[in-house]
Amino acid sequence: MFRLSQKDIEAYHQKYFRPSCLRALNLRFSNWDFFAPFYDKTHDQIKVPPQLTLTPEDTVLNYFSILREAENIYGRGCGTIGQAKLPFPIAYNFLSQEYQNKLSYEGYVQTFSGIGHTSLIKLCRVPDRRRGIRFFYEIETIVGAESKNAEYFGYSYGFITLVKEQEGFRISEMSRIEEDFLCAPYHGWNHVGEAVVEVEYGHWCHLIEHIYPTIRNEYIKSIYFHGKDGADYCIIFAELTNGTDIEIAQFRKAGNAEWKQVYMKPEEECVMD
Template sequence: MKGFVQKIKQKFSKSKNLSLVMGAQYERQNYGQPLDRSQSSQFPGRDVETYFRPSSLPIKNTLFTDHHFFDPYYDKDVNEMKLPATLTRTAEGTVLAYLSVLREAENLTPSQMGGCGTVGMAKLPYPIAYQFFTKDYHKNVSYQEYLQSFRGIGHLNVIKLNRLPDENEVVSYFIELETIEGSSKGLTYFAYYYGKIQLKKVHSHYKIDQMKLYGEDFLCAPYHLWQHDAEAVVEVMYGNWCQLIKKKLPTTQEGYVKTIVFIGTDGAEYRLIFYQLTNDTDVLISQFRKHSKGNFETIHIDPYDCVKKR
């Protein structure tokens, strides 16, 4: 059996290499250079993005797919790189530009390989992306530490991007990332992350000051957790634990945004906003309570504190 499998692998490897050679020759003969994702119109009716992702959500980080943006940065050290001022004039512009740079980056390793040649712009985008951070971030995270955080990742798409309520003049965005990662098995796989990017205004420009990401598990919730479901979270944590729910209204959902409203035992109206991740887990994003003037104000209730007080 082992010998048979080895023969199959050798046969597949030969046919794969032949296909790659023929494909490269076809590209050179017909287009003079390898296919650029920004030139998908060369194949009418063909969406090149279908080769990169299974998700149907539109990609957000698509600013630099023609690769000309990277031309001035070749052969420059990380400390010599400067960003165009136009990229950081708005908070959302900074986030989109930063994530668009990272979309073209790869940090595959000998133990986590993928692709059949050069992937994207290789590691060139990483020192450029590092320039989107504040000086305080640079003090806390060196460039090498930053680079290592992408170990094994070969491609990155942003599929969710939403601004969170501002707090004390701090601007934050929720993001969900869809990555293609290498492996030691001769295949690549999709992995998903979600988290928050926090920005700070520095001399009329927005720089990234903090960032925290969490990996998504596709096995935990369906087997063990009720915490993945927004309705269960509200009923258990805010109802049973905090004894705060008098009447719960029907859940509403638009796309991946779930809104749950309930009337509290204190007579106030509460509104909880959840985002639904790719693995179907609902993540609590914001909590609001309607004050006496009829407007909603941001609040922070930790249901675990309710348990501690019992």
């Protein structure tokens, strides 16, 4: 069973209690010149310049760059914050037509309630043979406290799915989950990738023969193990700012065959499909 020494526990707690110091990735539009042409337009009058959505990566980076100084924060006496609400109608047009049909513009703006600034700090394209173009992302936001005249940093993560439309790549689905900084360091094995693999794929599924050393590449963690079925497996995690490892993909390799993406469900009697 996964165990931590006292020294590891102390380091483990500090990892959760320290916020991110990663540089922002969404810095493409840093002056008024970009926003000026959209100043007096509503969301249904805006056409996104096609050069902003030529590739999936461009679409995501430009989307978050537009939203960087978008503000839907509670009342402050210091005057205008960033670009105020001007970025919202532009960013809304980065959503696919189908997504817009599900989420009204008013509902979209409401999802940013309390947020005064957004920094994209992690972005990684996730292999997904089922859902197509998909990214993992993490953002750092400055959030206004409704009950008092103060702000604090908040962290969220999620996945973005994109589709190709006639005028470029658009966001067709997007999830956002707020990160916890208190429960994670005090409870549970399921915040640590190595423990997740050992418990879920080992103790639950009885699949692991032996686990290989973890391979890290910045915030991406790849955990390999050799299965009792003779195949090799790779479970990929992304580490959040709060220290939690989030599983983002699974691969299996039988013998000399190529790595193939799989979808195992340890929580559902270890079904693979």
